[in-house]
Amino acid sequence: MIEAAGSRGFxxxxxxxxxxxxxxxxxxxxxxxxxxxTSLKTMPEITGAPGFEGNxxxxxxxxxxxxxxxxxxxxxxxxxxxxGLRAYFWNSIILVIFAVAISVGLGAINGYVLAKWxxxxxxxxxxxxxxxxxxxxxxxxxxxxxxxxxxxxxxTLGGLILVHVCYGVPFxxxxxxxxxxxxxxxxxxxxxxxxxxxxxxxxxxxxxxSWPIFIVSIIWQFTNVWNDFLFxxxxxxxxxRPLMVALNNLVNTSTGTKAYNVDMAGAMIAAxxxxxxxxxxxxxxxxGLTSGAVKG
Amino acid sequence: MSRLxxxxxxxxxxxxxxxxxxxxxxxxxxxxxxxxxxxxxxSTLLNMIAGLLTISEGEIRLGDERIENKEPKDRNIAMVFxxxxxxxxxxxxxxxxxPLRMAGVDKAQQDSKVAEVAELLQISHLLNRxxxxxxxxxxQRVAMGRALVRDPQLxxxxxxxxxxxxxxxxxxxxxxxxxxxxxxxxxxYVTHDQVEAMTMATKIAVMEGGVVQQFGTPEEIxxxxxxxxxxxxxxxxxxxxxxATVAEDRKTLSxxxxxxxxxxxxxxxxxxxxxxxxxxxxxxxxxxxxxxASFVDLPARIEITEPTGPDIYAELxxxxxxxMARLPAGTEMRTDxxxxxxxxxxxALLFDAKDGRALRPA
Numbered sequence: 001m002i003e004a005a006g007s008r009g010f011x012x013x014x015x016x017x018x019x020x021x022x023x024x025x026x027x028x029x030x031x032x033x034x035x036x037x038t039s040l041k042t043m044p045e046i047t048g049a050p051g052f053e054g055n056x057x058x059x060x061x062x063x064x065x066x067x068x069x070x071x072x073x074x075x076x077x078x079x080x081x082x083x084g085l086r087a088y089f090w091n092s093i094i095l096v097i098f099a100v101a102i103s104v105g106l107g108a109i110n111g112y113v114l115a116k117w118x119x120x121x122x123x124x125x126x127x128x129x130x131x132x133x134x135x136x137x138x139x140x141x142x143x144x145x146x147x148x149x150x151x152x153x154x155x156t157l158g159g160l161i162l163v164h165v166c167y168g169v170p171f172x173x174x175x176x177x178x179x180x181x182x183x184x185x186x187x188x189x190x191x192x193x194x195x196x197x198x199x200x201x202x203x204x205x206x207x208x209x210s211w212p213i214f215i216v217s218i219i220w221q222f223t224n225v226w227n228d229f230l231f232x233x234x235x236x237x238x239x240x241r242p243l244m245v246a247l248n249n250l251v252n253t254s255t256g257t258k259a260y261n262v263d264m265a266g267a268m269i270a271a272x273x274x275x276x277x278x279x280x281x282x283x284x285x286x287x288g289l290t291s292g293a294v295k296g
Numbered sequence: 297m298s299r300l301x302x303x304x305x306x307x308x309x310x311x312x313x314x315x316x317x318x319x320x321x322x323x324x325x326x327x328x329x330x331x332x333x334x335x336x337x338x339s340t341l342l343n344m345i346a347g348l349l350t351i352s353e354g355e356i357r358l359g360d361e362r363i364e365n366k367e368p369k370d371r372n373i374a375m376v377f378x379x380x381x382x383x384x385x386x387x388x389x390x391x392x393x394x395p396l397r398m399a400g401v402d403k404a405q406q407d408s409k410v411a412e413v414a415e416l417l418q419i420s421h422l423l424n425r426x427x428x429x430x431x432x433x434x435x436q437r438v439a440m441g442r443a444l445v446r447d448p449q450l451x452x453x454x455x456x457x458x459x460x461x462x463x464x465x466x467x468x469x470x471x472x473x474x475x476x477x478x479x480x481x482x483x484x485y486v487t488h489d490q491v492e493a494m495t496m497a498t499k500i501a502v503m504e505g506g507v508v509q510q511f512g513t514p515e516e517i518x519x520x521x522x523x524x525x526x527x528x529x530x531x532x533x534x535x536x537x538x539x540a541t542v543a544e545d546r547k548t549l550s551x552x553x554x555x556x557x558x559x560x561x562x563x564x565x566x567x568x569x570x571x572x573x574x575x576x577x578x579x580x581x582x583x584x585x586x587x588x589a590s591f592v593d594l595p596a597r598i599e600i601t602e603p604t605g606p607d608i609y610a611e612l613x614x615x616x617x618x619x620m621a622r623l624p625a626g627t628e629m630r631t632d633x634x635x636x637x638x639x640x641x642x643x644a645l646l647f648d649a650k651d652g653r654a655l656r657p658a
Contacts (some may be wrong), residue, residue: 189348190381194442195369195398208385 068261088246099164108171113182132170155237305354332503346616374443388425563646575645581621591638
């Protein structure tokens with residue numbers, strides 16, 4: 001019966017489905033197309049100066065120009081410094097590597113303990129951690145600033161990493177805990193009988209079968225940390241500013257005409273790493289979220 | 297020496313007592329089966345021997361050593377789990393070498409031990425496969441191999457055959473028994489299947505409600521069950537329990553409808569008028585033509601017959617009470633007429649109707 005559904009011939013119903021899907025694709029891709037086109041145009045073409053009359057935001061560039069990308073990367077003016085997004089891009093890379101690695105690592109260990117080493121009050125602790133998932137960013141800004149002050153790391157990249165780790169751990173703990181409860185307890189008991197301890201069981205037995213949930217957590221944390229603006233704007237000093245904050249400043253720094261092509265190129269540069277992560281890990285993301293279990 | 301003795305062991309979870317005062321002792325090389333319905337505490341007891349659960353009271357000795365407070369890895373005990381619990385990311389060879397690796401045995405020695413055990417279990421050709429690529433029976437062997445590499449003093453099996461299909465289960469049963477015979481190791485084996493218990497054990501502990509109902513050899517358990525629970529749990533079809541009362545002379549039992557039989561040999565009849573239960577295994581029935589001298593007559597009506605191939609099961613009505621008889625194939629039987637059956641009274645048993653205890657001299 002199931003086979004028959006796939007092999008059915010061409011019908012009006014199917015045509016309608018494809019038409020709607022095609023429309024949706026066009027609709028959702030339009031902003032991206034507009035961004036890419038604009039970033040590759042020269043300013044006169046964008047503003048519709050003489051010679052380019054009748055051009056719209058969606059018309060393809062008449063001449064491909066990568067000048068705006070170069071400007072955005074290395075010499076566009078952000079506030080008073082005209083050095084482009086380059087330095088901020090590396091800030092974001094360092095931030096994201098440490099924040100993701102630490103929060104995913106801690107989440108994995110937390111999840112392992114909460115799922116496989118039951119102790120008195122474990123559910124309460126899990127509940128409190130879950131609560132962390134629902135705290136709005138804005139509420140913690142002032143207390144967090146105070147904590148960073150006490151720790152004497154306000155304004156530093158390290159401080160920003162700490163903030164993101166704190167905010168990420170509840171989510172990664174939730175992911176790993178829910179993944180590990182699906183792994184049979186007998187596996188842990190067998191390992192204990194075989195002489196493995198707390199860390200051997202985690203590192204030798206569980207981590208190698210946890211890649212789907214590692215990918216889910218990494219994508220989740222990468223996207224959140226990379227795209228964060230509020231924490232970056234609030235807690236990062238001039239030297240530690242992440243890319244998203246710099247992009248905002250770039251777009252808002254104007255002398256004369258707004259350089260739309262540079263803005264768009266900057267936004268594309270900022271969006272590329274997340275897109276790359278999704279392209280590489282996206283299929284595992286869905287698989288990991290839905291299945292949750294690797295069968296032995 | 298791998299004598300196992302469990303003395304006065306109890307287990308409480310909060311206020312609920314799940315095991316109370318367990319006393320079991322087996323000698324080196326014995327095959328102990330813990331059998332009972334689910335929730336009887338047999339797996340809890342096994343996990344306590346393994347060290348995966350703490351005990352609330354009592355002591356466990358392996359050889360001459362007390363082990364109840366040792367870590368699982370320090371007890372020199374290996375365990376085979378119901379789900380096999382093979383490590384999914386490791387090959388068969390790595391799975392089997394894992395206990396040695398954890399014990400810090402050097403690589404060359406690991407390899408030679410794994411090869412030796414794999415040879416014994418005929419899984420040498422599987423050493424480079426992952427568990428996911430194995431069949432149920434193969435996984436079972438690997439799990440046993442992982443237990444064997446350490447040369448433990450005691451093997452624990454937690455319902456190891458219940459995930460296999462019927463035919464494979466019989467094969468693996470033979471395999472485990474052969475292995476036991478060959479290696480002579482002490483084994484504690486948990487199952488809810490009374491056939492497995494009867495066929496494999498040298499000693500059986502029948503458990504129910506956190507208590508050992510009876511501990512003995514398979515023959516003792518089968519022929520002289522300590523109470524009605526053991527009597528009906530072991531054996532299939534289950535033992536028939538006919539309600540009866542002790543007659544004035546204390547030598548006969550009246551089953552009702554004017555039917556009476558002598559008190560079984562070896563049974564201790566209580567005072568006259570006491571309600572009792574007469575226990576008769578289905579195979580202790582015979583037709584009038586077949587029974588020997590020790591058999592007594594019992595009038596019965598055959599309700600239905602079920603031929604199974606080697607046997608015929610006959611559902612009987614004896615003085616208004618249902619009973620099941622097991623007779624050799626080819627036995628002539630007609631349903632719905634009153635006939636005379638015979639019962640082997642040297643084997644039949646007597647139980648107290650109230651507490652189910654077997655009535656026999658202490």
